[in-house]
Amino acid sequence: MNGKTLVTLLAAGLTLASTTSLVSAQSRAELMAAHRGGTLKLVARAAGGTIDPHVNYTLQYWQLYQSVYDGLVAFQKGDGIDGTVLVPDLAEAIPEATNDGKTYVFKLRSGIKFSDGTDLGVDDVVASFQRIFKVSSPTSGTFYNGIVGADACIADPATCTLDGGVISDAAAGTVTINLVAPDPEFFFKIAVPHASILPAEAPTTDVGVAPIAGTGAYMFTTYNPNESLVMVRNPNFTEWSEKAQPDGFVDSIEFGFGLTDEGEVTAVQNGQADWMFDQPPTDRLAEIGTNYADQVHVNPLTAFWYAPMNVNLAPFNDVRVRQALNYAIDRDALVGIFGGQVLAQPVCQILPPGFPGHEDFCTYTTDPGTVWSAPDLEKAKALVEESGTKGQTVTVISDDTAVSREVGTYLASVLSDLGYDASVKAISANIQFTYIQNTNNNVQISVSQWYQDYPAASNFLNVLLSCASFHPGSDSSVNIAGFCDKDIDARMQAAMAQAVTDPEGANVEWAKIDRAMMDAAPMAPLFTPKHVDFLSKRVQNFTFSNQFQWVMALSWVQ
Amino acid sequence: MTDAAPASSEMPAAVPENKDGRGPWATALRRLRRSRAAIVSALILALIVLACALAPLYAGLAGSDPFRSNLGGKIMVEGKRVPVMQPSTTGLGLGVTPIGPTWGTAYMLGADTQGRDVAARLLYGGRNSLFIAASATAICLVLAAFVGIVAGFAGGVVDMVLSRILDVLWAFPVYLLAISLSIVLLNSSFTLGPVTITSGSLILPIGIIGVIYVPYVARPVRSKVLTLRQSEFVLASIGLGMPVSRILTRDILPNVIPTLIVFVPILLALSIVTESALSFLSIGVQPPDASWGTIIQDGQSLLYSRPTVALAPGIAIVLTVLALNVLGDCLRDALDPRFKLG
Numbered sequence: 001m002n003g004k005t006l007v008t009l010l011a012a013g014l015t016l017a018s019t020t021s022l023v024s025a026q027s028r029a030e031l032m033a034a035h036r037g038g039t040l041k042l043v044a045r046a047a048g049g050t051i052d053p054h055v056n057y058t059l060q061y062w063q064l065y066q067s068v069y070d071g072l073v074a075f076q077k078g079d080g081i082d083g084t085v086l087v088p089d090l091a092e093a094i095p096e097a098t099n100d101g102k103t104y105v106f107k108l109r110s111g112i113k114f115s116d117g118t119d120l121g122v123d124d125v126v127a128s129f130q131r132i133f134k135v136s137s138p139t140s141g142t143f144y145n146g147i148v149g150a151d152a153c154i155a156d157p158a159t160c161t162l163d164g165g166v167i168s169d170a171a172a173g174t175v176t177i178n179l180v181a182p183d184p185e186f187f188f189k190i191a192v193p194h195a196s197i198l199p200a201e202a203p204t205t206d207v208g209v210a211p212i213a214g215t216g217a218y219m220f221t222t223y224n225p226n227e228s229l230v231m232v233r234n235p236n237f238t239e240w241s242e243k244a245q246p247d248g249f250v251d252s253i254e255f256g257f258g259l260t261d262e263g264e265v266t267a268v269q270n271g272q273a274d275w276m277f278d279q280p281p282t283d284r285l286a287e288i289g290t291n292y293a294d295q296v297h298v299n300p301l302t303a304f305w306y307a308p309m310n311v312n313l314a315p316f317n318d319v320r321v322r323q324a325l326n327y328a329i330d331r332d333a334l335v336g337i338f339g340g341q342v343l344a345q346p347v348c349q350i351l352p353p354g355f356p357g358h359e360d361f362c363t364y365t366t367d368p369g370t371v372w373s374a375p376d377l378e379k380a381k382a383l384v385e386e387s388g389t390k391g392q393t394v395t396v397i398s399d400d401t402a403v404s405r406e407v408g409t410y411l412a413s414v415l416s417d418l419g420y421d422a423s424v425k426a427i428s429a430n431i432q433f434t435y436i437q438n439t440n441n442n443v444q445i446s447v448s449q450w451y452q453d454y455p456a457a458s459n460f461l462n463v464l465l466s467c468a469s470f471h472p473g474s475d476s477s478v479n480i481a482g483f484c485d486k487d488i489d490a491r492m493q494a495a496m497a498q499a500v501t502d503p504e505g506a507n508v509e510w511a512k513i514d515r516a517m518m519d520a521a522p523m524a525p526l527f528t529p530k531h532v533d534f535l536s537k538r539v540q541n542f543t544f545s546n547q548f549q550w551v552m553a554l555s556w557v558q
Numbered sequence: 559m560t561d562a563a564p565a566s567s568e569m570p571a572a573v574p575e576n577k578d579g580r581g582p583w584a585t586a587l588r589r590l591r592r593s594r595a596a597i598v599s600a601l602i603l604a605l606i607v608l609a610c611a612l613a614p615l616y617a618g619l620a621g622s623d624p625f626r627s628n629l630g631g632k633i634m635v636e637g638k639r640v641p642v643m644q645p646s647t648t649g650l651g652l653g654v655t656p657i658g659p660t661w662g663t664a665y666m667l668g669a670d671t672q673g674r675d676v677a678a679r680l681l682y683g684g685r686n687s688l689f690i691a692a693s694a695t696a697i698c699l700v701l702a703a704f705v706g707i708v709a710g711f712a713g714g715v716v717d718m719v720l721s722r723i724l725d726v727l728w729a730f731p732v733y734l735l736a737i738s739l740s741i742v743l744l745n746s747s748f749t750l751g752p753v754t755i756t757s758g759s760l761i762l763p764i765g766i767i768g769v770i771y772v773p774y775v776a777r778p779v780r781s782k783v784l785t786l787r788q789s790e791f792v793l794a795s796i797g798l799g800m801p802v803s804r805i806l807t808r809d810i811l812p813n814v815i816p817t818l819i820v821f822v823p824i825l826l827a828l829s830i831v832t833e834s835a836l837s838f839l840s841i842g843v844q845p846p847d848a849s850w851g852t853i854i855q856d857g858q859s860l861l862y863s864r865p866t867v868a869l870a871p872g873i874a875i876v877l878t879v880l881a882l883n884v885l886g887d888c889l890r891d892a893l894d895p896r897f898k899l900g
Contacts, residue, residue: 262862282671283863285653286646293649333629333643336654337671340645343652400840402859406671409845413627413672416846423758424845532652 028242035249035540035556042255043264044277047225052207053196053214054131057138059451059549060277062193064255067248067553068231069196069214072106072125072175073187074244075454075547077554080299081354083545084455086187089244090120090197090215094187101182101500106175113236114199115219122168125175127200133160134204138476139453142463143189148178158204184499184506188454217248217553229255249541249556265534268295274536274557275550281402285339288534297533298342299544302352303451305334307396307411307524308436308480313444315389315420322521324387325445326364328380328414331372334526337406344527346372350460350514352528356503357457357510363518380418390419397425398447399432407447407526415445434475439482448480449529455547456499457510462492465517483522488513582816582893589892596888599881606878610688613681620664622675624682625846629673633657633664642673655863670856670867679856680870683848687875690764690849691829697768698825699818702775707810709776710783711802721780724773732770736832739766740841758844763836767829775821782817786810816893823886827879834875850875 048060053069056062066077074089076082088094091106098105112120133140133153141154153160167176179186189195202212211220217239218231231253239247255277259267264276265284269292280288288296309316309325316322331346338344348365351358360370367373384390394415398408408424415422427435436446453459463469467489469479491513499506518525533550535542538558543551580588590596617624631642635657642665646653656669667676709720727735743762748755755761786792786809795805830850836842837851845852850871857868 281859281862282653283655283860286648286655286863287653289646289652290649296650296652298650298652330630333627333673336629336643336645339652340654342650402671406859409672410627410629412846413625416626422846425757426840 031541031556032247032249035558036251038250038557040250040253040539040552040555040557041272041274042253042277043259043267043273043275044255044257045259045261045264047223047229047257049225050206050208051211051220051223051229052135053193053198053212054128054135054137055206056193063548063550063552064229064231064253065193065196065214066216066548066551067218067245068216068220068234069193069198070216070245071190071192071195071197072108073191075191075545076243077246077543077551078243078545079543081546083547083551086191087241087243089191089241090125097182099178102179104177104179104186106177108173108175109240110173111238112215112240114213114215115234115236116199116213117236118199118213120197120215121200122170122173122175124200125197126162126166126168127202128197129166129177129195130160130162131198131202131204132194133157133162135206137194139189139192139194142469143192143194143453146179146181146183146186148180150180182497182500184496184503185454185456185458188456192453216245218253225257228257231255246551246553248553250552253552268534268536271536271538274539276534279403279532280534282337282339285343285532289342292534295535295537297535297542297544299531299533299549300354300546301451301529301531302355302455302546303449304347304350304352304528305338305407305447305449305526306350307407307445307526308448309445309521309523310439310443310480310482311520311522312439312482313442315387315392315394316444318387318389319520320383320387321389322524323364324380324383324418325411325414326518326521326524327376327383328418329364329411329524329526330375330414331527332374333410334407337410338403338527338529339532343530343532345530347525347528348372349518350464350523350525351457351510352452352460355452355457355460356455357461357507357514359511359514361515361518363515364521364524377417384418384420392420394420394422394444395425396422396445396447397427397432397436397443399429400426401429404429404432404447411445411447436480437477438475439472439477443480446480452547457507457514458492458496458499461510461513461517462496465522466492481522483520485520488516488520491516586889586892590888593888593892595884596892599885599888602877602881603885606684606874606881607688610681610684613678613685616681617675617678620666620675620678622664622678624674624678624848627672627674628669631673633660635660635662635665642669653863656860656867658864659866667866667870668864670853670864671859672856676853676867676870679848679853680850680874683850683853683871684874686760686843686847686849687830687833687851688878690760690767690833690843691826693764694767694771694829694833695822695825697764698771698775698829699821701768701772702779702821703811703814703818705772706776706779707783707806707814710780711787711806711810713784713787717780720776724776727770728773728777733832733835735770736766736836737839737841739770740836740839744841744844758847760843760847763833763842766836767832770832771825771828775818775825778817779814782814783810786813820886820890820893823882823889827882827886830875830879830882834871 048058050056053065070089072091073086073094076085076087090109092109095104095106108122132144134157136157144150147162148165149162165178198212209223217234217237219234221230221232223229233251261278261281264278265280267273268276309322311317335341335344335346348362362372365372366376396408396412398404405426412422412424435441436443465479465483467484470482470484471477495506495509539555541555543554545551629643632639642657643654644657657665658668665675670676705720709717744757792809795809833842834851837849838855843849843852853871854868860867
């Protein structure tokens with residue numbers, strides 16, 4: 001980065017900081033009086049699928065759900081790391097655990113209404129937890145399987161009662177949740193949209209395009225996945241916690257679908273749209289970073305791009321081959337593909353920088369230490385030679401988006417340099433993620449990304465590489481590498497148990513597990529990306545939460 | 559009757575000898591030589607084919623491997639070593655842009671998103687595009703000639719069955735058929751007896767393109783054969799008890815060949831465009847191989863900052879197809895016995 005760039009970045013940072021301090025200096029009431037109203041216009045290439053908050057598992061709609069639905073607890077609607085702090089939402093307070101960490105009693109706030117006018121009650125909470133299983137929420141078997149009675153619900157979702165697991169007391173206004181075992185991540189899990197509290201009468205099937213009433217500042221009115229999604233103010237909303245569910249500045253939010261990402265950039269440039277969901281295409285980055293610098297916000301993500309290698313298929317069933325690829329990859333080159341050093345950072349470990357349990361290390365570089373410096377092609381070639389796998393055929397499966405395809409092409413080129421007969425196959429982004437998970441497709445190596453659900457080391461290491469996450473023959477086997485090491489698995493279980501009473505100690509253990517994983521190299525971590533938000537001139541008070549990214553409710557357009 | 563038979567066996571009766579005593583082929587060649595459009599088109603085609611044939615020479619001179627990424631590479635431009643992938647140095651410093659055309663030996667047309675030399679890929683891609691087009695055209699002509707001649711000469715049930723098969727193929731929009739076949743065959747390896755064709759093989763696009771255009775050639779061939787079947791020299795051969803194989807090879811085929819020749823440039827042009835379309839959709843030539851279609855796809859994400867990447871193969875396709883079409887028109891006129899030289 002040259003001096004001019006640094007100055008521009010500092011200027012942008014100062015502008016942002018001054019805007020933030022402006023907000024804290026003025027009272028919210030004054031700001032509301034001055035800026036309330038208007039319509040926020042968003043654009044995306046395509047819709048994000050079902051509108052059902054218990055089913056949808058996309059960042060595209062999880063961002064919107066923050067202002068539409070509430071859970072018993074929520075991630076604070078704040079800037080940066082503040083956005084990962086848990087605060088009570090529909091519950092009056094975050095309860096202390098009882099019964100050796102297995103029971104939580106939530107006291108529900110009174111006077112909250114759903115957008116359809118009905119009162120929120122404890123029965124809605126019980127029904128919502130049951131509904132998670134009835135609609136077979138994608139995380140029902142991973143996030144909520146620790147609730148008493150969840151096993152029966154997973155086995156037979158239609159008759160789910162969570163008997164003994166979620167108990168209401170209407171007179172006391174409380175809901176008691178009993179867990180099978182203490183879970184240090186329980187509050188994180190119930191703060192994500194899959195645990196949103198919905199009316200008890202909500203259909204027990206995926207509602208698709210029919211909006212369900214929520215308790216947030218806004219409500220969905222119309223949804224046509226081929227056209228748009230419209231949100232307006234919830235007429236029954238009264239702010240109860242600025243941190244959990246702040247009232248919004250804009251009157252309505254219109255999310256249009258169908259533009260290309262090039263078209264999205266142009267729409268924002270022309271003021272026809274206020275924000276584009278998709279990342280700006282790489283050939284427009286220099287232009288918007290230069291001519292529209294004051295409308296661009298770059299923020300780090302707790303995420304990484306990686307290449308899972310199938311440890312059960314040749315040639316990657318040989319650890320030396322997996323290590324060789326890790327040594328051979330020029331991670332700086334991949335950073336360039338993503339948009340340069342301002343937008344990404346090379347990594348050779350699984351836990352992202354700044355994440356619980358993260359300790360800088362890099363084994364797979366010319367000068368092993370804390371950071372990646374350069375590829376070690378000689379060592380990589382020696383390892384491949386040793387493995388005796390040279391000349392084998394390897395196909396890299398990427399998705400057909402520009403960056404993924406380029407990363408796949410690059411990996412195929414590196415594998416060719418190592419002596420393999422390598423090629424890349426780019427398949428539709430709509431199916432690639434499930435395709436690479438299914439062992440029946442015999443995927444040797446692929447290009448994938450992982451973004452945190454919540455800030456806990458297990459959300460990367462345990463989810464991506466535990467034996468329990470590997471389901472041969474299933475489209476839902478997020479352990480794409482098919483890695484299953486009983487010793488490491490036992491250490492992860494121990495670390496999760498330790499986190500209940502000793503989170504700091506557990507994080508030290510997670511750092512060691514991160515290293516152990518990378519010694520086995522079931523994947524090649526590539527880079528950790530940053531997020532580019534490109535906004536129209538009229539959008540002010542942009543707030544980026546590390547958890548759910550842009551907090552739309554806090555921005556204004558007039 | 560006895561006079562007609564030898565005559566029909568010796569020369570194509572439907573293409574009569576010219577007044578000046580030249581044979582039909584010599585006349586056609588003379589007409590082509592006198593056509594400026596034909597000469598210019600042929601020169602353009604020859605130049606393109608020659609350039610593509612010399613692809614390894616250019617790559618060697620430029621010192622670039624068109625099939626390997628070169629994201630961290632540096633090249634000499636005007637005496638300075640500059641990176642192939644150039645990070646933005648203005649504003650927020652967002653984005654990395656491939657080097658643009660240097661108009662020198664190395665990276666003459668700039669680099670693509672993988673830091674590869676676009677000019678080298680253009681030439682290598684041209685080899686694949688032309689090879690696929692030529693092979694697909696040959697397959698198509700052989701199949702169409704066989705089906706058209708058999709259907710037209712045999713008539714009856716054979717004609718009905720073959721014509722209906724052609725109708726079925728004709729009923730599918732050509733690109734829909736090509737895309738459907740490509741998606742099915744490219745998803746896995748394809749085994750034909752003892753031969754296994756991998757999903758990245760060039761044989762797949764060649765076979766697919768070769769088959770989809772068969773009805774477009776077989777129908778006119780069949781019509782021609784139906785007419786020839788009733789001509790006096792064929793009837794004479796039949797009356798003399800000539801074997802069918804002899805009639806087909808000596809009487810029918812020579813008269814069908816001019817029709818087939820007229821189709822050659824048209825089919826070549828159609829095949830190039832079809833191959834490019836399939837490759838652009840990622841269902842034709844598979845990486846790391848290149849074709850003009852795949853290079854256009856590579857350039858799609860650089861249209862704004864480096865349009866040369868997509869424009870160069872686009873221009874190559876337009877030039878080649880235009881030249882083929884003009885040459886095709888000239889060839890048709892040259893082989894038309896009713897055509898009068900100006």
